[in-house]
Amino acid sequence: MAITEDEVRYVAHLSRLALSDDEVDTFGRQLDHIISYVEKLNELDTSDVEPMIHASDQMNVFREDRAGESLRRKESLQNAPEKAEGCFKVPRILD
Numbered sequence: 309m310a311i312t313e314d315e316v317r318y319v320a321h322l323s324r325l326a327l328s329d330d331e332v333d334t335f336g337r338q339l340d341h342i343i344s345y346v347e348k349l350n351e352l353d354t355s356d357v358e359p360m361i362h363a364s365d366q367m368n369v370f371r372e373d374r375a376g377e378s379l380r381r382k383e384s385l386q387n388a389p390e391k392a393e394g395c396f397k398v399p400r401i402l403d
Contacts, residue, residue, distance in 0.1 A: 311340045 316336045320327045327335065381394055390397040 311336050311343065 313332055313336060316332050316339065317327070319339075320332070320335075385391045385394070385396065388396050
């Protein structure tokens with residue numbers, strides 16, 4: 309399958325890219341190589357492969373949510389770049 313110049317320009321338009329004629333040629337060849345490579349996947353027999361949502365069969369890998377000791381205010385502020393009156397001081401974003 310050969311990618312046409314019009315298709316490259318259409319994709320560039322959708323992507324809001326302004327391409328020169330040289331870039332259209334270059335990207336056309338590159339896209340053609342990519343699509344040719346991906347088409348090789350159609351040659352594989354996947355009739356015995358069960359459809360999957362994810363490539364990995366891992367389930368939830370998060371730890372159990374348990375209540376624990378909280379940090380003291382002094383400990384939580386010790387690495388703050390700026391602090392004021394026992395709180396984190398951040399730049400003002402609203403007038």
